[in-house]
Amino acid sequence: MLAGSIALLLAACSPADEAAAPAAVPVRTITVAESTLPNVIELPGRVEPVRTAEVRARVTGIVQQRLYEEGTYVSAGQPLFRIDPRELRASYAQTQASLERARSTAANARAVVDRYRPLVEENAISAQEYDAAVAAARQADASVAEIRAQLDAAGLQLGYTTVRAPISGRAGRAQVTEGALVSQSEGTLLTKIEQTSSVYVTFNQSASELLAVRDRINSGEIDYAGRETAEVRLTFADGTDYDVPGRLDFLAFSVDEETGTVEVRAEFPNSNGVLLPGEFVRAKISVGTISNGIAVPQRAVTVNQNGGSVYVVDVDGLAQMRPVKLGAMLGEQWIVKSGLKVGDKVIVSNLQKIRPGAPVKPVETPVGNKAPATAATKPEKAAAQAGAE
Known part of the structure; x- marks a missing residue:
């Protein structure tokens, strides 16, 4: 019985009471x-239009009418704004009248020369008088040319009262309304036009990382012939991918002193207008393969x-x-x-x-x-x- 009790006591104090080892x-x-694998470089970038035109006032006057619908596509040469032309129209008419007066004076001066020519040959008048008449005729012709140039300038100014689109593209919202005073000297901004049928995406690559990629290409670690243009694909901020790939079309040959980066740019087709100027995206640039x-x-x-x-x-x-x-x-x-x-x-x-x-x-x-x-x-x-x- 004593031996049985000792056995029971030892059993109660055995390692069975210890915590079991965790199961795998x-x-x-x-x-x-x-x-x-493809060698992919991922960088953040910003979408930019391939062409942007700022439409500014080229004459001083009051805006009479906006002739386009904001946010729509406009063609090159399409009227966008009309500025009150009455003052410039009057100036054009005044210059035109001055031109007619100058032409009459020039015609009279040429007639005097024609009359003096036979007289000077007959010594009826002095050569000095004839030379003065010739000089007066040339001066009258010069005045005609000068005023004609002024008339052309006045015609240009009058034409600028109809503000036209310099390029085709999507016109933004108007920066002025009817009745606003716009200034030629200040170049008042009227609106912007952006071409987005294709867009640029610009991003900055660290100069040190760019050199590292170049060294890996030279050492053969990256297989990149360099003859083809590197393909670029985009990912939006929400994680979705842009279906159409782009191609690198520009690599800066200088390093930004403040950031230590090199500017890189790719061009993407954007016929559906999904890529919006100013939008942030992530670009994946495929530069060769890694074996x-x-x-x-x-x-x-x-x-x-x-x-x-x-x-x-x-x-x-x-x-x-x-x-x-x-x-x-x-x-x-x-x-x-x-x-x-x-x-x-x-x-x-x-x-x-x-x-x-x-x-x-x-x-x-x-x-x-x-x-x-x-x-x-x-x-x-x-x-x-x-x-x-």
């Missing part, structure tokens, strides 16, 4: 491998303000968090620039149930496929169902 969490994994690139599924990556991180399985079967430097998104995969190496096992499921150092039970998942149910034991099947996304 079943997870799906993929093995990191190299593959040929030894690494990509992991999006669901395996946790993105934070410092970049991204993934869970990998170490040699002891424990989950370890690994910070990674992310590149661009390709479909449902993140390009990983650094932080992973070939052969690493990356966890792609049950991330919310694991912590760094937690034991896991990995089930290999072929890239791009679901784990086959026949390849797992009953507990693994249950884990696959619990971790399915």
Whole structure:
């Protein structure tokens, strides 16, 4: 009986009372491998019209009427505003009258020369008188030319009272209303016209990163012939993609002293008017391919303000968090620039149930496929169902 009591006492104090070791969490994994991936540079950019014209007043006067509908398409030469022409019309008529008077004076001076020519040959008048008559005729002709030029200028000023569109495009809202005084000297802004059938997207690339890309191309790490124009694709602020790709058409040959960046520009077709001037977008520029690139599924990556991180399985079967430097998104995969190496096992499921150092039970998942149910034991099947996304 004493021996039985001692055995019961020892059983009560056995390690069974200690906390059981945590069970391994079943997870799906993929093995990191190299593959040929596009080299994508992602940058923020701003949409700009290919052409912008500021319509300004070229004469001083009162706006009588707006002749276009705000926000509509206008053609080059189409009337947009009418400025009161009465004062300039009177000035034009006055100049025209001065021209007629000058023409009459010139005609009279030429007639005097014609009369003096035979007289000077007969010594009926002195050569000095004849020369004075010739000079007076030339001066009268010069006055005619001067006033004709003034009349042309007055005609231009009168024509400017009808303000026309300098280019075709979409006209913005009017900056003045009927009755407003506009000034030629100040160049009063009346409206703007933007051509958006195709648009520019400008963005700035760090000079150091641009040099790094150039070095990788020269070293052969990036396969880029350079003969073709780099393709650019856009993503809107809400995450949707713009369907039509664009092409790089400009690269600045100087570095901005204040920002240390180089300006890059791409042109995009915009016949449907989806891209709006001033809009912020993200541009993905494809510059060649990388033969030894690494990509992991999006669901395996946790993105934070410092970049991204993934869970990998170490040699002891424990989950370890690994910070990674992310590149661009390709479909449902993140390009990983650094932080992973070939052969690493990356966890792609049950991330919310694991912590760094937690034991896991990995089930290999072929890239791009679901784990086959026949390849797992009953507990693994249950884990696959619990971790399915």
